[in-house]
Amino acid sequence: MARTTSVSPAKADSPEAGELVATASGRYHVLTRYDRRVLMAMVGIPLFLDILLIWWPTFTSLYYSLTNWDGVGDITSQNFVGLKNYQFLLSGGYFQFWPAVEHNFIWLAWLTFVATPLGIFFAVLLDRDIRGTRFYQSVFYLPVVLSLVVVGFIWELQFAPTEGFINNAFGLVKTGRIIDWLGNPHINLFAVLVAASWRHVGYMMVIYLAGLKSVDPTLREAAKVDGANEVQTFFRVVFPVMAPINTVIVVLTAIESLRAFDLAFIINQGKNGLELLSILITNNSISESTRVGFGSAIAVILLVISLGPIVAFLSQAMKVSRS
Amino acid sequence: MSITGALTRSAATGTAVIARRRLRPARVILHAFLIAMALLWIFPLFWAVYSSFRPIGDTVVHGYVSLPSGGLNLDNYKAFWTGADLPYFYANTLVIVVPSVILILLLASMVAFACTQFSWRFNLTVLMIFTAGNLLPPQVIIVPLYHLYLSTPIPSISELDIGRFAFPFFSDNNLLYDQYIGIMLIHVVFQTGFAAFVLSNYMKTISREITESAIIDGAHVLRICWNIVLPLCRPALAAMATLLFTFIYNDFFWALILLKTGDKRPITSALNNLQGEFFSNNNLIAAGALLAAVPPILVYIFLQKQFIAGLTLGSTKG
Numbered sequence: 001m002a003r004t005t006s007v008s009p010a011k012a013d014s015p016e017a018g019e020l021v022a023t024a025s026g027r028y029h030v031l032t033r034y035d036r037r038v039l040m041a042m043v044g045i046p047l048f049l050d051i052l053l054i055w056w057p058t059f060t061s062l063y064y065s066l067t068n069w070d071g072v073g074d075i076t077s078q079n080f081v082g083l084k085n086y087q088f089l090l091s092g093g094y095f096q097f098w099p100a101v102e103h104n105f106i107w108l109a110w111l112t113f114v115a116t117p118l119g120i121f122f123a124v125l126l127d128r129d130i131r132g133t134r135f136y137q138s139v140f141y142l143p144v145v146l147s148l149v150v151v152g153f154i155w156e157l158q159f160a161p162t163e164g165f166i167n168n169a170f171g172l173v174k175t176g177r178i179i180d181w182l183g184n185p186h187i188n189l190f191a192v193l194v195a196a197s198w199r200h201v202g203y204m205m206v207i208y209l210a211g212l213k214s215v216d217p218t219l220r221e222a223a224k225v226d227g228a229n230e231v232q233t234f235f236r237v238v239f240p241v242m243a244p245i246n247t248v249i250v251v252l253t254a255i256e257s258l259r260a261f262d263l264a265f266i267i268n269q270g271k272n273g274l275e276l277l278s279i280l281i282t283n284n285s286i287s288e289s290t291r292v293g294f295g296s297a298i299a300v301i302l303l304v305i306s307l308g309p310i311v312a313f314l315s316q317a318m319k320v321s322r323s
Numbered sequence: 324m325s326i327t328g329a330l331t332r333s334a335a336t337g338t339a340v341i342a343r344r345r346l347r348p349a350r351v352i353l354h355a356f357l358i359a360m361a362l363l364w365i366f367p368l369f370w371a372v373y374s375s376f377r378p379i380g381d382t383v384v385h386g387y388v389s390l391p392s393g394g395l396n397l398d399n400y401k402a403f404w405t406g407a408d409l410p411y412f413y414a415n416t417l418v419i420v421v422p423s424v425i426l427i428l429l430l431a432s433m434v435a436f437a438c439t440q441f442s443w444r445f446n447l448t449v450l451m452i453f454t455a456g457n458l459l460p461p462q463v464i465i466v467p468l469y470h471l472y473l474s475t476p477i478p479s480i481s482e483l484d485i486g487r488f489a490f491p492f493f494s495d496n497n498l499l500y501d502q503y504i505g506i507m508l509i510h511v512v513f514q515t516g517f518a519a520f521v522l523s524n525y526m527k528t529i530s531r532e533i534t535e536s537a538i539i540d541g542a543h544v545l546r547i548c549w550n551i552v553l554p555l556c557r558p559a560l561a562a563m564a565t566l567l568f569t570f571i572y573n574d575f576f577w578a579l580i581l582l583k584t585g586d587k588r589p590i591t592s593a594l595n596n597l598q599g600e601f602f603s604n605n606n607l608i609a610a611g612a613l614l615a616a617v618p619p620i621l622v623y624i625f626l627q628k629q630f631i632a633g634l635t636l637g638s639t640k641g
Contacts, residue, residue: 035544046430049511052512131354145622146573150616153609168386210631210634259462299462299463302460306460
């Protein structure tokens with residue numbers, strides 16, 4: 001049936017016949033004007049709020065980043081400095097910038113190549129009917145429900161220099177060879193990453209397990225009949241059909257790494273080896289700090305990096321909803 | 324490959340038993356590995372629980388890694404509960420989380436309903452705007468948002484006084500900044516993006532014919548949404564409510580930036596303030612962290628199914 005046909009049997013039956021709306025599938029809705037207004041409000045109110053509080057600030061960050069505004073008074077034409085903030089950042093004029101970029105990338109690499117694969121590995125092991133699989137799953141997923149504040153506190157109990165478990169358990173306190181896990185700028189990032197992984201691994205495991213459950217079991221049986229062992233079955237059969245989930249997992253990992261803020265802030269306010277882009281933004285532009293324009297330039301750089309995973313996620317979602 | 328392949332290929336006959344017996348050592352290694360990892364995973368939490376029950380005097384004398392000679396008790400919990408005025412911060416959390424979750428579910432289900440049950444030109448685009456907004460790092464929008472909160476006038480109307488708690492309905496400083504209403508607003512808007520995405524994935528699986536025939540029968544869209552489509556989404560709504568409760572309860576960043584005074588902060592971010600001033604030793608820190616973790620742990624125990632469903636709905640069907 002052609003989509004533009006205006007005559008439909010539904011029209012005559014409907015008591016409040018309004019306009020006909022053709023759907024993509026070629027069916028027709030009879031929506032009264034009232035209904036259409038209600039629908040518009042249902043989408044319009046949340047959309048207005050979303051644009052006002054999420055998208056307007058996003059573009060305003062871009063605008064602020066071209067100024068040297070200090071957060072007081074109005075922005076005048078004298079505040080515009082063009083791309084100076086970016087030049088200053090990229091040329092290394094702000095000594096914390098490149099270390100923060102490096103830390104964000106180490107965070108990303110660690111989660112991508114250590115924590116996420118471990119979560120996938122747990123999921124693959126626990127997806128089979130082995131004894132106690134529910135128990136193991138519950139244990140690995142427990143940290144996922146906890147706040148990062150609580151996670152940070154719990155790991156401070158392990159890593160603290162004189163009172164922490166690790167240094168005491170290995171006798172480093174008694175012998176005076178204390179390792180300052182959270183204070184030494186060469187190792188504290190990795191100590192924090194251990195804490196972050198404690199939560200991330202379980203998160204990835206849960207998502208991957210759900211994906212594995214949706215794999216057609218006959219695929220595995222067929223692979224088995226063809227003589228593939230479990231490792232081959234996973235890498236040659238299961239992993240490829242899991243492509244959509246693999247994308248989601250990679251994207252979620254990337255977004256988590258770019259958002260990283262809480263743990264580093266709780267340990268030492270993101271200083272001394274724990275600088276992250278997210279923390280530099282707030283340190284420069286919020287409350288007593290007055291370099292609003294400068295901090296916004298860092299926000300824009302973080303935004304540009306984030307666009308990669310965001311676009312990947314959206315195109316994946318589009319693909320699924322089209323099929 | 325060839326040897327194992329040959330074995331499994333002949334497994335249809337009696338050699339299946341042999342094959343299984345040959346796998347035994349692998350099973351033992353597997354379980355040993357899983358038990359080791361499980362112990363490693365549970366240990367940090369176990370250690371926090373153990374520390375929290377130990378009197379500080381005992382640890383000072385015997386060291387942190389030692390058996391409890393002075394006995395275990397709840398003194399650290401008592402000290403933290405009263406000393407840090409914990410009931411007050413729990414109340415703050417409650418005031419922020421409960422209305423936020425209800426509002427998010429309401430707004431998100433409206434969006435999901437209108438975008439999945441009807442075809443119009445921009446329905447996918449609208450969903451993408453919501454989803455992308457939720458994927459942004461919050462720090463990208465925080466600077467303009469902070470200044471927006473500082474410059475938006477909000478009327479102060481009245482407050483709700485319960486004992487020593489005073490909850491202003493709108494604002495007690497005529498701003499959005501440092502107000503319950505402000506922190507709720509950003510939670511609601513930010514998480515509506517996520518919830519709309521997840522709920523629309525769920526609603527897509529509901530046949531449109533239900534809505535279409537209801538419309539032909541003369542029902543209004545609001546009635547269809549409320550009486551027909553939303554009841555069908557009950558499992559997804561329960562999962563989202565559980566997940567959103569945990570997300571907002573666990574929030575640190577928004578409360579840190581958008582609430583200035585300690586007395587409006589929810590428990591999770593208040594905990595960090597107490598780090599310097601109140602926590603004099605690790606045993607007290609442990610008790611504090613665990614008390615703040617009680618509601619999410621209750622979710623873990625009683626609503627595990629809903630929580631996991633919420634996490635996976637957003638990824639596996641999206």
